[in-house]
Amino acid sequence: MTQPLISVRNLSKHFTMDRDLLGRTTSVLKAVDDLSFDIYPGETFGLVGESGCGKTTVGKLLVDLYTPTAGEILYNGEDLARLKPKERRRYCRDIQLIFQDPYASLNPRMTVDDIISEPIRVNRLQPPEKIDDRVGYLLNAVGLSANYRNRFPHEFSGGQRQRIGIARALAMEPKLIVCDEPVSALDVSIQAQVLNLLDDLSEEFGLTYLFIAHGLNVVKHISDRVGVMYLGKLVELAPKRELYRNPLHPYTKALLSAIPVTNPALRTERILLEGDVTSPIDPKPGCRFASRCYAKGECLGCDCDVEMPPLAEVSPEHFVACYLHPGV
């Protein structure tokens, strides 16, 4: 039984939206609420959800860009919040982030060489004389010529910039890379290139990924397990094949059916959700999806409006948070 590389336990991140005159919080944005899951070494964990679901916040919590309001992030068994500065730095090195927007994630005033070598130098990961070679090696690893090292970010296309971002993440020799929607801002034909690259790199360097995306189609190819988030909560979690073949949560089903399909023979009835994604600010008690849930009628004796269904394992490795399913 392998130990998870990183575990998240009851993780919450709340943002204060409004205070009263005495400084007490009157309005809270619950971006991430009581989230728990594990990521095992070597796997690619896909995290999917639409805007406002908190998936990006989860990514930022893992790389220590945000501090959790509650809960724990356990790395190698130790809680991030309790780590001493030295260990914390070590932790941070092991977990890196690839950003969504290739046009904003590289410092426009720095050359590619600077961007990639700076982390190596500052963290003393290589002796100074070897840094140049290292940069060249990393550039090749992501499919770019080392001759590009003296160019500036604006001289590259979106896909190339994203590769540079990946090279920067690799420079830190991480164990886990959080990929925050790395292909959404890219042209369709480039998306496949970058996804293949990420796949190759994970094998090559033994990487673990938390792959964040807003559509189930993007993570389908690259993930081992997939989790679906809605308004800060994890509503379903299962191995890839299981999730796509047998989605249980009504939201997952809606997400899946929303993916456009090119082969007419494969088209099914599409589930259209009523209304917009509700707000994560001051959420009402009970299941967050209840107000849009089309399957409520089928659930006898469900209290979804009042009580939050817990995430429970209903079949081996398949977790869902919905009272419709026995075992929850």
Next chain:
Amino acid sequence: MTTQDTGTIMSSPAGAAALGPLDACGAQPIILDVRGLSTEFVMKRGTVRAVRDVSFTVREGEVLAIVGESGSGKSVAALSAMRLLQSPGRVAAGEVVYRGKDLLSLSAREMRDIRGNHISMIFQEPMTSLNPVFTIEDQLTESIRTHLKLDKKAATARAIEMLRLVGIPSPEKRVKDYPHQMSGGMRQRVMTAMALSCEPDLLIADEPTTALDVTIQAQILALLADLRKKFGMAVILITHDLGVVAESADRVVVMYCGQVVEEACAADLFEQPLHPYTLGLLESIPGMDETESDEPLYMIRGMVPNPLNLPTGCAFAPRCDYRTEQCVREMPPLVERADGRKLRCFVDVTDTAPTPVAGEVAE
């Protein structure tokens, strides 16, 4: 098709066939005929020919999808047709014939009469398309009053009707809102309402769902289909998302580097794409109808060429798995085949095996 109370499924049988009163592809009368359109941007560094000799037609009531990625010129072509191009862009050649009149030769006033009234447009970024300092009511009624000459009260009533039509709950209340008080999906609906308020013949939708969440995208597409049925209007759907095209389009025009490279009925196109670019595009899209394999995703190597330095010969040749000597030397012409499909390619992909270009690093 839609239900008003929350909590029930709205379902629509998906597929292009459900989308319009006309099932036959290409049989209706033509309302817009674009011939030989060429647009260029004159800049210090050189002239970028964003649209090169593009021709296509739009028939009454059909959905024509123009597909391409960045640099393909699809948006520029639409803006050129509507004469919404801003300098340094200018139309260098061609005609855009709408019901017998060449739009490019009309006076500004005549063009204004057409825009909004007969041909309407919705854009990708709903936030920047709506004026943040005016209420929805103001913006909707402005267009209505300009073209339909109604008084304020009647215009507002019509605006509320339109909002109801596009599925905005409690439209009498929402009409007083400002754009920032609405979500992306709602704003896109408002934009659609604005575009349709004068019942145009033709709606040009430029990437209407790209900025939206997947489930909202589904809603908007269903809405467009519904409205199309009600009003019988034609739609030019500009997008890079082949999935959207598959679900919504009757006919498809594929553009690459400013040229049309393939044109066909949607069903035919997806069953058998003829141009290597279309082929590559279809195969490399993640998550579409994939059988579960562990093979790497198919990808088109290389990148879109520099618009200032387009290759001689076929623009796609450097990235093409089917290229021949001739492709590199000569530009293939756009040829209309016997079955009505158009193709700009020397090679018959159904008959040739691809030879992946060797020794290359992608991009």
Next chain:
Amino acid sequence: MSEWNQSSVDEVPTMGSESQKADETLATGIVLPDGEIPGDDYDETLYEKPENQWLEMWRSLRANRAALVSLIFIILLVLVAVAGPYITPYNPIETEMSNALKPPSAEHWFGTDQLGMDIFSRVIAGTRVSLTVGLLAVSIALTTGIVLGAIAGYAGGWVDTIIMRVMDMMLAIPSILLAITLMAALGKGIDKAVIAIGLVSIPEYARIVRGNILSIKENDYIAAAHVVGLSDARIIFRHVLPNALSVIIVRATLGISSAILDTAALGFLGLGVQPPQPEWGDMLGRARGFIFQAPHTLLYPGMAITATVLAFNLLGDGLRDALDPRARIK
């Protein structure tokens, strides 16, 4: 877990490279693909050659004629200021009452003032004063403003609040009044004037820098810098400030012209330079009474002020345009 220090040829994963052509090998054994990389040709013309941003800026500035002329004028001014005493035809503080209020002539190009001093010489000598004060005051304001603004913008929270409220308080009072008040406390003299003007100008730099930093902070590359473990100090100096540099430079240039105006204003009110030191504002102030009899006593110092301020303003505008990120072809 694979070894990170691999350097053997086989382990370099390049995409789809079925055949690497004859390659150059580095001493460590890493292979760099030689020859064509598709996309490489395209890059040459699509994106500009790696170029110094300063060179770019210079080119753009050169194209702006007003800015160019201003730059030349300012260079001349600097030369005049430096050469100062050596090029004045007359001693700027030497009075000759018999020669008072003479209109411009061949011997006195700008005429003489009420004490018989040669205005031309005084204008030249005054250049040194104005430029020095302008530059010094701006330097004080700039360095202090940058530090305060950077801390406020980066730290946020109550640090930001405290610093900015103090700046706001300073901005609430018209700068010239504030300067006068400070002078009243500090006493008269050109050195006190420098301090007063410098202090008074701090808030606007602090504000600009803070605003810039706030927006730069939002960029992903700053977050990326955090994630790769860079310290806050390093991030501010190496990542944030360089990107704010262009705005700072523009503001500083415009700030010099303000400082020169402020100097002149203080001088006009008799608070800056002490007589008989030449200073343009002071010259204007003393010549007030003679405006109808001997307008030349006001005209030339006034023109000097106007021309200098205008030159710095035009240069600042030109710099701002030159440093604007311009659209590139996608």
